[in-house]
Amino acid sequence: MYEFDFERPSTIAEAVAALATEDAQALGGGQTLIPTLKQRLASPSKLVSLSGIAEMKGISADGGTVTIGGGTSHAAVAAGAGAYPALAALAGNIGDPAVRSRGTIGGSLANNDPSACYPSAALASGATIVTNTREIAADDYFEGMFTTALEEGEIITAVRFPVPDAAAYAKFEQPASRFALVGVFVAKYADGVRVAVTGASEDGVFRWTEAEEALSANFSVDAVAGLSASADGLISDLHGDAAYRAHLIGVMTKRAVAAAS
Amino acid sequence: MTNVSMTVNGKAVSGEIEGRTLLVTFLREGLGLTGTHVGCDTSQCGACVVHVNGEAVKACTMFAADAEGAEVTTLEGMANPDGSLGTIQAAFQEHHGLQCGFCTPGMVMSAASLLKENPKPSEAEIRDYLEGNLCRCTGYHNIVKAIMAASGQDVSSMAAE
Ligand SMILES: Cc1cc2nc3c(=O)[nH]c(=O)nc-3n(C[C@H](O)[C@H](O)[C@H](O)COP(=O)(O)OP(=O)(O)OC[C@H]3O[C@@H](n4cnc5c(N)ncnc54)[C@H](O)[C@@H]3O)c2cc1C
Ligand code: FES
Ligand code: FES
Numbered sequence: 001m002y003e004f005d006f007e008r009p010s011t012i013a014e015a016v017a018a019l020a021t022e023d024a025q026a027l028g029g030g031q032t033l034i035p036t037l038k039q040r041l042a043s044p045s046k047l048v049s050l051s052g053i054a055e056m057k058g059i060s061a062d063g064g065t066v067t068i069g070g071g072t073s074h075a076a077v078a079a080g081a082g083a084y085p086a087l088a089a090l091a092g093n094i095g096d097p098a099v100r101s102r103g104t105i106g107g108s109l110a111n112n113d114p115s116a117c118y119p120s121a122a123l124a125s126g127a128t129i130v131t132n133t134r135e136i137a138a139d140d141y142f143e144g145m146f147t148t149a150l151e152e153g154e155i156i157t158a159v160r161f162p163v164p165d166a167a168a169y170a171k172f173e174q175p176a177s178r179f180a181l182v183g184v185f186v187a188k189y190a191d192g193v194r195v196a197v198t199g200a201s202e203d204g205v206f207r208w209t210e211a212e213e214a215l216s217a218n219f220s221v222d223a224v225a226g227l228s229a230s231a232d233g234l235i236s237d238l239h240g241d242a243a244y245r246a247h248l249i250g251v252m253t254k255r256a257v258a259a260a261s
Numbered sequence: 262m263t264n265v266s267m268t269v270n271g272k273a274v275s276g277e278i279e280g281r282t283l284l285v286t287f288l289r290e291g292l293g294l295t296g297t298h299v300g301c302d303t304s305q306c307g308a309c310v311v312h313v314n315g316e317a318v319k320a321c322t323m324f325a326a327d328a329e330g331a332e333v334t335t336l337e338g339m340a341n342p343d344g345s346l347g348t349i350q351a352a353f354q355e356h357h358g359l360q361c362g363f364c365t366p367g368m369v370m371s372a373a374s375l376l377k378e379n380p381k382p383s384e385a386e387i388r389d390y391l392e393g394n395l396c397r398c399t400g401y402h403n404i405v406k407a408i409m410a411a412s413g414q415d416v417s418s419m420a421a422e
Binding site for chain 1: 263278279280281283285303304307310313316317318319322323324327329371373374390392393394
C-alpha cells in the first residue's frame with residue numbers, strides 16, 4: 001500500500017468537506033477497497049473513513065418503505081431488516097461473517113461489482129439511492145461494471161427500498177469468492193414484477209424484462225419455465241461461460257419465484 | 262504518524278500508526294500480540310479474525326485507525342484469567358481440532374462469535390459459519406467437533422478422525 005492520510009469524521013458534512021481534497025477517497029467497510037489498496041490499484045492521497053458517522057448507520061421501516069443508512073453493515077441489515085425479509089436474507093448471505101461485520105451497503109452499491117448481491121436488490125426493488133446532494137432512482141444509478149451515477153466525492157448516505165408484496169433472492173454462489181456466479185432478485189409489487197440479474201452481464205446488474213412481463217401476468221414458476229435468457233454480452237470466465245450463465249439466469253429466476261410464492 | 266487508542270483484551274493501549282497501518286499489524290508488531298496470524302493478507306483465509314466491539318472481523322482488512330476507541334479481543338484474550346485454556350481452546354486441544362495450528366486463532370475467534378450468537382449450533386450451522394476460515398490441514402471435521410463440544414453438545418456420535 002502507498003501511504004495516505006486518514007481521517008475519521010463523525011458527521012456527513014465533515015466527511016464531504018474532507019473528501020474535497022484532491023484524490024481523497026471514501027472508505028466504507030474496506031472489504032473491497034483495502035485489498036485494492038494492497039494491490040496498489042488505487043492510490044488515494046487521503047482516506048475518509050465513514051465508519052464513525054452515526055447518522056449513516058441504522059435501519060428504519062415506515063409506511064411500506066425500509067430505509068438503510070449508507071454506512072450500515074451487512075450483518076446489521078441481516079439482523080435488522082426484518083420488514084423486508086428477502087433483503088435481510090440477501091445481506092446475511094454475503095461473503096462470510098467477518099466480511100458482513102465490516103462491509104456496508106453504501107460501499108457495495110458504490111463499488112457496483114458485477115457479481116455483487118446488493119445491486120440486484122436495489123434494482124429489482126426500484127430503490128432510491130440517497131446521497132449527500134441528491135436522490136437517484138436505481139434505474140438511473142447503475143451504469144455498467146464498476147460504474148455508477150455517483151460523482152467524485154459524492155457519498156451514499158442512505159438507500160430507500162419500497163417493500164414488495166413478495167420477493168426472494170436466489171444466488172448461485174461462486175464457491176471460492178463467495179460472490180454470485182449468477183444471482184437473481186425477484187420482487188412483486190402491486191403494479192408489476194421486477195427481476196434483476198447480477199453476476200452474469202459484462203454491463204453489470206440488469207433487469208430481465210421478458211421475465212418481468214411474464215411474471216407480471218402470472219406470478220408462477222410456470223410463467224418463466226419456457227423463457228431463456230440471451231447469452232449475448234454475458235461474462236465468460238474460468239468459472240462459467242456465457243451460455244452457462246444464461247442457463248443459470250433461467251434456473252435462478254425460477255428458484256427465486258418458487259421461494260417468493 | 263498519528264496516535265491510536267483502543268482497549269485490547271480489557272487493557273487500554275495506544276500507539277503510533279500510519280494511515281495505512283492495518284489492525285493486524287498494530288496488534289502483532291505494535292503490541293507484540295502475535296496470537297493473531299496473517300495467512301493470506303487478502304481477506305480470504307480468516308487466520309486473522311479478532312473481535313472488534315464484539316463482532317468478528319478480519320484484522321488484515323481493517324485499518325488500525327478505524328479501531329479508535331474500540332474494544333478489541335484477540336486470541337490472547339480467550340484464555341481464562343489464570344492463564345489456563347478457555348473453553349473453546351481446551352475443546353480444540355481435547356478433540357484434536359488443529360494440526361499445524363496456523364488457522365487456529367481465527368477458528369477459535371470465529372467459533373466464539375458463533376457461540377455467542379447461537380449457543381447450540383448444529384453441525385451444518387458450524388460449517389456455514391466457518392465459511393471464511395480456511396484450514397489446510399485438518400479437513401475441518403475435528404474443528405467442527407471441537408466447536409460442538411465447546412457448546413456443551415454431545416459429540417460421542419461424531420466419528421473420530
Ligand atoms: C471474502 C469476501 C467475500 C465477499 N462476498 C461477497 C458476496 O457474496 N456478495 C457481495 O455482494 N459482496 C461480497 N463481498 C464484497 C463486500 O460485500 C464488500 O463489503 C463490498 O463490496 C464493499 O463494501 P465496503 O463497505 O467494504 O466498501 P469499501 O471497500 O470501503 O469501498 C468500496 C468502494 O466504495 C466507495 N464507498 C464506500 N462507502 C461509500 C459510500 N457510503 N458512499 C460512496 N462511496 C462509498 C469507496 O470509496 C470504494 O471505492 C465480499 C468481500 C470479501 C472480502
Ligand atoms: S490473513 Fe486476514 S483473511 Fe487471511
Ligand atoms: S491446522 Fe493447519 S491450517 Fe488449520
